[in-house]
Amino acid sequence: MVAIPLNNSQKSHNEARLISRRITQYFKPHIKARYQILVVNNKFDQTFNFFFELQQPPQLPHSFPLHRVTHYDLAYLEEIIKQLQSEYGFTFTFRNFTGLFWPNAQQAISVHHQLTVKKNLIHSQSLTKHKSE
Amino acid sequence: MSAINYSTEPHGIFFLIDNKSFYASVESVERGLNPLRSILVVMSEQDNTNGGLVLATSPRAKDLFGIHNVDRWRDLPHDSRLMIVPPRMNLYIKKNLAINKIFTQFTTEQDVYPYSIDESILDMTHSWNLFGKTPQAAAHQIQIAVKKQLGLYTTVGIGENPLQAKLALDLFAKNSSQLSACLTYNTFAAKVWPITRLTNIWSIGQRTAAHLQRLGINSIGELAHTNPAALQREFGIIGTQLFALAWGIDRSQLEDQLRPRKTSLENSQVLPRDYYRRSEIEVVIKEICQQVAARMRHRHLCTSCIRLSIGYSLAATTINSSGFAHEQKIELTDNSFQLEQQLLNIFSSSWNGAPVRRISVGFSQLVVKQADQLNLFLPPEQQLKQIAFNQLIDQIRGKFGKGAIMYANSLTQGGTFKQRINLVGGHNGGNTFE
Numbered sequence: 001m002v003a004i005p006l007n008n009s010q011k012s013h014n015e016a017r018l019i020s021r022r023i024t025q026y027f028k029p030h031i032k033a034r035y036q037i038l039v040v041n042n043k044f045d046q047t048f049n050f051f052f053e054l055q056q057p058p059q060l061p062h063s064f065p066l067h068r069v070t071h072y073d074l075a076y077l078e079e080i081i082k083q084l085q086s087e088y089g090f091t092f093t094f095r096n097f098t099g100l101f102w103p104n105a106q107q108a109i110s111v112h113h114q115l116t117v118k119k120n121l122i123h124s125q126s127l128t129k130h131k132s133e
Numbered sequence: 134m135s136a137i138n139y140s141t142e143p144h145g146i147f148f149l150i151d152n153k154s155f156y157a158s159v160e161s162v163e164r165g166l167n168p169l170r171s172i173l174v175v176m177s178e179q180d181n182t183n184g185g186l187v188l189a190t191s192p193r194a195k196d197l198f199g200i201h202n203v204d205r206w207r208d209l210p211h212d213s214r215l216m217i218v219p220p221r222m223n224l225y226i227k228k229n230l231a232i233n234k235i236f237t238q239f240t241t242e243q244d245v246y247p248y249s250i251d252e253s254i255l256d257m258t259h260s261w262n263l264f265g266k267t268p269q270a271a272a273h274q275i276q277i278a279v280k281k282q283l284g285l286y287t288t289v290g291i292g293e294n295p296l297q298a299k300l301a302l303d304l305f306a307k308n309s310s311q312l313s314a315c316l317t318y319n320t321f322a323a324k325v326w327p328i329t330r331l332t333n334i335w336s337i338g339q340r341t342a343a344h345l346q347r348l349g350i351n352s353i354g355e356l357a358h359t360n361p362a363a364l365q366r367e368f369g370i371i372g373t374q375l376f377a378l379a380w381g382i383d384r385s386q387l388e389d390q391l392r393p394r395k396t397s398l399e400n401s402q403v404l405p406r407d408y409y410r411r412s413e414i415e416v417v418i419k420e421i422c423q424q425v426a427a428r429m430r431h432r433h434l435c436t437s438c439i440r441l442s443i444g445y446s447l448a449a450t451t452i453n454s455s456g457f458a459h460e461q462k463i464e465l466t467d468n469s470f471q472l473e474q475q476l477l478n479i480f481s482s483s484w485n486g487a488p489v490r491r492i493s494v495g496f497s498q499l500v501v502k503q504a505d506q507l508n509l510f511l512p513p514e515q516q517l518k519q520i521a522f523n524q525l526i527d528q529i530r531g532k533f534g535k536g537a538i539m540y541a542n543s544l545t546q547g548g549t550f551k552q553r554i555n556l557v558g559g560h561n562g563g564n565t566f567e
Contacts, residue, residue: 040165044284049163060209062217063164063173095165 012076015069016083019050022066023088026052037084038063039077041096046072053093075103137380139318142294145258146268149290149298150275152232153312155251156189159228160218162284169193169286173216174200174209179405179552185209188220225250228283235278239264239271246387252302254295256387272313291315296383299335300325321381326354336378344368345375353379398432399440400425401493402549407446408489413547414443418480419473420543420550421494426469429496430527435467436496441479444491456491457483467502469526470519 027035033056040049050066069077085092097109152158156175158168166173168191175189185206194200198210209215229250236245236255244256257271264271272289279287289312290302297316304325305314316324328334329352331342348367350356356364357379364372377383400421408414418441429436442458459479466472476494507516529538536551543550 038164040163042163042165044162044282049165051164055213057213058211060211060215060217061213064219065163065221 008071008073008076009079011071012079013083015067016080019067019080019084020087023052023084023090026054026064026066030056032057036091036093037066037088038093038095039081039097041094041100042068043096046070048072048077074100074109078102078104137382139382142318142382143384143386144293144318145256146261147292147295147298148255148257148268148272148275149248149292149295149302150236150253150255150272151288151290151302151307152229152251153286153288153307154189154191154195155228155285156220156225157191157194158285159225160221161191163224164218168284171216172197172214173218175220176206176217177220178206185217228285231283232279232285232287235282236275238278239275243388254298254387269311269313269315273311276312286312289313292381293317294381294383295385295387296335296378297321297381300381303335304328304333316381318381322354322357325381326352326357326379328353331356334378336374341368341371341375395497396499397440397495397497398425398428398434398436398499399493399495400428401442401491402553403491404489404549405552407448408547410547411484412545414484414489414492415477415480416542416545416547417492417549418476418494419540420548421492422473422476423469423540425494425496426467426472426523427527427530429499430467430502430523432499433502434499435465435502436463436472436499437465438462438496438498439472439475439479440493440495440497441476441483442491442493442495443480443484443489444493446488446490448488454485454487456487456489458493459483460497462498464508465500465506467523468519469523472496 023037033054035055036053038051038053040051042049045068048069050069052064052066053061054064055061069080081092094110100109101107102109153168157171157173160173160175161168161171164171164173170193171191172194173191174187174194176185176187178185187200187202187204187206187209189202190200190204194215198212198215200209209217229247233245233247233253236253240255240257240260244260246254246256248254255275257268261268261271264274268291272291276287276289279285288302288306290298290300290306291313292298292301292315297318301314301316305316306312325334331337331345331351331353332339334353337345344367345351345356348359350359356375359376361373361376364376366372368375402417402421404417408417438460440458440460442456444456445454461475461479463471463475505516505520507513526538539550542548
């Protein structure tokens, strides 16, 4: 029997399902707990790494690895994220995606980071101004 | 100051390269964080760690909170900046291989000697000058290559022999801003002899340090100026090694493969709680026995000497007894059933009923298996069935994984096999997340 190769859409669907299964494993609803999904652009290994981050005071924050997407393509990642976001209302944090845009949605991936960069810029500008004064 | 002629000693250029807070750094890079700035600890939260055992701490977490490796969960500060992450031993092994591969860009593959999961010795004698004007410059090139390709920081100890490189790493490089330091025969005395905290020196542990202090030796300089014959009388062969250590002398030839005179296989477990019941303890002894026996059969070996070591719970430990360790000669075998039986006999004859916390099983006097020796006093069918059974179990595990088949008694109270399937070196392998 010859195995039919999966297309990217099917693959991304499978990876999203896998991540989803693992989220279910870690997600235990608690009062005052914060849950978020961290997605990291790992430029060294050329992978996208997924983590489940849990903060439930007074316990210390935990970060559990969920999955590593080895198909290093933003369109592929976008598919996975879309499926996960349709399923979960958690905050998704994107790290090391500064300056990158979702290929289909044409939106900046990590708005938070861009804001931080802008804030830092403003801060450094005001510092320079302050110094020159 | 020096009274030893170093001209006849081996003069090479050796780098001992250590990955700074390796597990924590790998986890930081995986999370897109800078390993020197992240605040995290890698903590094993297995049942037998009493809530959690710190395996690695990022440098910043060390600075901020003074956390050390092997600290317990209860020692951690309640600070929300501190992130707890589970270990992934398989990932660390993979990264270690990747790092060693980078090292082969700077010296031949034969001259890279992995020393531990996060340390390697590089014999750079013939290649360092291809990468810089000084050994330090070459070391810096290696540091840059590892940082660029893997995002990890490395610390380099440089010496004219592996011992000097190791001491340079442990004593000076880790605190240097360049993350590198160098020791030579010429600088050794000035830099190392003033050290009075003897346990800071590689190979000197608490007991040796206490022994040296009892002899009135309180610094490496004093050790260097002690009569080597007296040291040998006091410590045996280790005494001469200590004397050589104090003078920075290491005559080991790394390319010579060491062949241990006696080989043995051993596995041990710290139990998740104190075990009081005989049946529970016996289940774990059987599980460990099967594990070691499978390793032995995998290497086509047989044993004629078995060893069982039992450690009692801390509460039951007295000055006279903290457990027992017994060896027994047996007929040459690789049969799990026979081995189990013999180990249980040792246990029955030596256990005084105290709660048990640690179990270790070892097989020694190993020889290559030539054939199966049947016992004249047992029915041959029964023996052949046991041999075929062991082979079948090994084949199933080889093909489908360790957890594909297990004895039903592992599901009884006390069994640890199921929980330990995915562990690597006693910690989470992280296989399921790759």
